[in-house]
Amino acid sequence: MENKTLFDKIWDAHVIKSIPNGPDVFFIDKHFIHEVTSPVAFLNLEKRGNKVMFPERTVATPDHNVPTIDQDKTIKDQLSRMQVEKLRQNCAKHGIELHDLGTDHHGIVHVIGPELGITQPGMTIVCGDSHTSTHGAFGTIAFGIGTSEVEMVFATQCIMQAKAKKMRITVDGELGPGVSSKDIILYIISQISASGGTGYFIEYAGSAIRSLSMEARMTICNMSIEMGARGGLIAPDETTFDYLKGKDFAPKGAAWDEAVAYWKTLKTDEGATFDLEYHYNAVDIEPMITYGTNPGMGVKVKDHIPTTEGMKESVKKSYIKSLDYMGFKPGEPMKGKKIDYVFVGSCTNGRIEDLRTVANFVKGKKKADNITAWIVPGSREVEKQAMAEGLVQILEEAGFKLRQPGCSACLAMNDDKIPSGKYAVSTSNRNFEGRQGPGSRTLLASPLTVAAVAITGEITDPRDLIEELALEK
Known part of the structure; x- marks a missing residue:
């Protein structure tokens, strides 16, 4: 057989x-x-x-x-x-x-x-x-x-x-x-x-x-x-x-x-x-973030944007074009880059566990003044559960704007668009040019990393804040 x-x-x-x-x-x-x-x-x-x-x-x-x-x-x-x-x-x-x-x-x-x-x-x-x-x-x-x-x-x-x-x-x-x-x-x-x-x-x-x-x-x-x-x-x-x-x-x-x-x-x-x-070891995986205009252009949050050293000329041109769109340069660190918007939602990360993760992380804190924070439940069921568990209150107290269910700023086919030139760290699935609105610049990350960015106003390794909280206790 x-x-x-x-x-x-x-x-x-x-x-x-x-x-x-x-x-x-x-x-x-x-x-x-x-x-x-x-x-x-x-x-x-x-x-x-x-x-x-x-x-x-x-x-x-x-x-x-x-x-x-x-x-x-x-x-x-x-x-x-x-x-x-x-x-x-x-x-x-x-x-x-x-x-x-x-x-x-x-x-x-x-x-x-x-x-x-x-x-x-x-x-x-x-x-x-x-x-x-x-x-x-x-x-x-x-x-x-x-x-x-x-x-x-x-x-x-x-x-x-x-x-x-x-x-x-x-x-x-x-x-x-x-x-x-x-x-x-x-x-x-x-x-x-x-x-x-x-x-x-x-x-x-x-x-x-x-x-x-x-x-x-x-x-x-x-x-x-x-x-x-x-x-x-x-x-x-x-x-x-x-x-x-x-x-x-x-x-x-x-x-x-x-x-x-x-x-x-x-x-x-x-x-x-x-x-x-393909085989990978979980120990090698750390909090990730994208820096370019396709989901393959990703690095560990603590790392730098790759340089063009050793890169084929045929690849280098599109690579530089992608970084130019994002306003980044080869070799720059990711941590510390200022962000304008965060978006939690989409069919990738708009479920109740995602909202719980963000709420648990931001509880008792406030989002940074430079951040506009949108959180969009993936369904009415998620929305109702978030309300019943008190997550909505926590998120709103932290400065997040809770919206009603939909694809929202994942693809900007609706009113939820990131303005041109602004940076958004998003839990969605695509970071193509203009994906979240004409001229918008999207960086993909996990709900936990998005929560950390919301609090600090810049690209942050969530583990740094977790360690700070542990020390405070």
């Missing part, structure tokens, strides 16, 4: 038909949609005279360009208002479950899927959004698709897809104080580059990965796409099962026992082979 990887097991179970020298016809278990990539797909579907084949397998929520203030009022931006209204109309017309603005389960699509228990091990999941890879934390094959593919899934519940190559990234050992899953993934991307995963589906393994909570695992898988990978996944285990048990859409009773028995088989067989493997 062939030894299979986790990816093989899920993939092979969903192939309807293999086309010789071509892609597979691949069945999709769950299809998440939002207001930006679905309107044209619905329009084309109807032009062809088709209907949504399995509406019960589709879940919708508006998130990308919704305002995060006054969500109970009419959306001011005309395009945003039109797209959200179209989503409502299309969901009503086709019988699709919609978690609309103001409802109990509204939020970012990649936050509400897991927290409702819709995302389950062994599934195939797609969405018209590149960070669909988030759901891979549950042992799923999850990836982003384009608008024409959204239409294809509506009509057939299948997609034409070539099977990706397989990579395994193993991180063993114990993480040091102040080091989180965001630091793990930023470290990995800095090692293999923003294109190092191109053509691969990545399985994350090792004792450091197994030690992570589900929310932390989602952060890792979320940013798989930032190294060019098709997606990332982690084998389900007791942590996964404990997280899912009792959630709204999780199996109940005998069905739960049956599901868990199957989920336990979802792991890479001993002796299964990967096309490429």
